[in-house]
Amino acid sequence: MTNKTLGIIGGTGWLGKAIAESLLDLEFIRPSDLLISNRSGSADVAPGVRVLSDNQSLVDSSDIVVLSVRPEQFRALQIDARGKTLVSLMAGISASTLSAATGARVVVRAMPNAAVEIRQSYTPWFVAGSLTDEERDWLQRLFECVGTADEVPDEDCIDYLSALSGTGPAFPALLCAALASQAEAAGIPARIAQRAARAVVVGGGQLLATREPKALLDALMAYRGVTAAALQSMTGQNLEDIVGRAVQAGAQVARRGL
Ligand SMILES: NC(=O)c1ccc[n+]([C@@H]2O[C@H](COP(=O)([O-])OP(=O)(O)OC[C@H]3O[C@@H](n4cnc5c(N)ncnc54)[C@H](OP(=O)(O)O)[C@@H]3O)[C@@H](O)[C@H]2O)c1
Incomplete structure (x- = not known):
């Protein structure tokens, strides 16, 4: 106290x-x-x-x-x-x-x-x-x-992190919405699509509290199966660049001032 x-x-x-x-x-x-x-x-x-x-x-x-x-x-x-x-x-x-x-x-x-x-x-x-x-x-x-x-x-860390972690649920919510809407577009019933997508983002995200993301990815990729095919499709499209540009766009607004 x-x-x-x-x-x-x-x-x-x-x-x-x-x-x-x-x-x-x-x-x-x-x-x-x-x-x-x-x-x-x-x-x-x-x-x-x-x-x-x-x-x-x-x-x-x-x-x-x-x-x-x-x-x-x-x-x-x-x-x-x-x-x-x-x-x-x-x-x-x-x-x-x-x-x-x-x-x-x-x-x-x-x-x-x-x-x-x-x-x-x-x-x-x-x-x-x-x-x-x-x-x-x-x-x-x-x-x-x-x-x-x-x-x-330094203060620039705050401006950059405003766009990374200050955004809080924004990035996971975007991923969740994209997974759900793509599942629906693929013919999965809406309720099931939404429950599956949310379980991945919320439940899967909780695993990261105790598991190293890179080690987890390596372990999943090692099966060379469904997960590997899905992730390779994303990384092949330069996901890191897309993420980097997104965070920089937010950080630029924070640096410029509101
Ligand atoms: N929400 C987020 O996820 C998030 C994340 C990172 C950073 N932030 C930052 O946190 C700050 C607050 O965000 P928030 O989402 O909590 O906003 P908010 O829910 O709109 O709260 C703003 C508060 O300020 C009060 N207020 C407004 N004008 C005032 C005045 N002249 N004098 C005294 N009180 C006044 C409002 O009460 P009355 O309207 O009753 O006066 C309300 O209590 C923002 O600057 C934002 O950049 C927010």
Whole structure:
């Protein structure tokens, strides 16, 4: 349990709410040390958590401020965070922009994903400024309340990873939809096609929690049968290039800014 006061601007949104709930459930923070804000100042929260509509009051009462509004909502905030540590979850807004706009002492950019909902996010984070080891450890433990996390060495990692892991379920959902629709096109009944595709992506994906992807692929290819034929067809079409271009396209948007 921490003694730091944490304010989450946008603490009722998709990410902000899931993070707030996990921090409380896991007793990382006391309700009385958590503040959240949104535009209405009302929300269904745990007893003891303060809900505000005045973002500056939240900043003034917090040691650490998490910004969990959408990038396009950031300019309207107009907060003065001088002397504070500001943790931005926003894609496409650089540490220098955040620092110039808020005056924060230290800016941390972190990029969780929608799997915060089930505490399975991967959250890379980058510190622009100087933090003590104790403060770094605190942040790492905070992000670990919603999954796994790593501090990354430079800000470009955040922009690139915004498109890789910040996208969360997007790539598996795309694969799942493609497998299902192609199965339907091949004459498999729709319900069966959808259940089969989802089982592959969800169930098969869970195996990767304990198995090395490359070793798993090698083992499956070694049968020289159905799986090998299917995978060779994909790799023959330069799947790696397609994936690389897709992630770079997203990263370019993150680097350019939103
Ligand atoms: N969702 C994802 O999968 C994902 C993944 C990676 C990164 N991110 C980043 O995380 C951030 C939040 O995304 P999200 O999906 O959680 O968005 P969201 O669900 O739309 O939540 C935005 C929150 O901001 C609040 N808000 C908006 N304007 C405000 C203002 N002026 N003052 C105070 N609160 C305000 C909203 O509440 P009211 O409307 O009630 O004011 C809401 O609670 C984004 O910047 C996004 O780039 C999201």
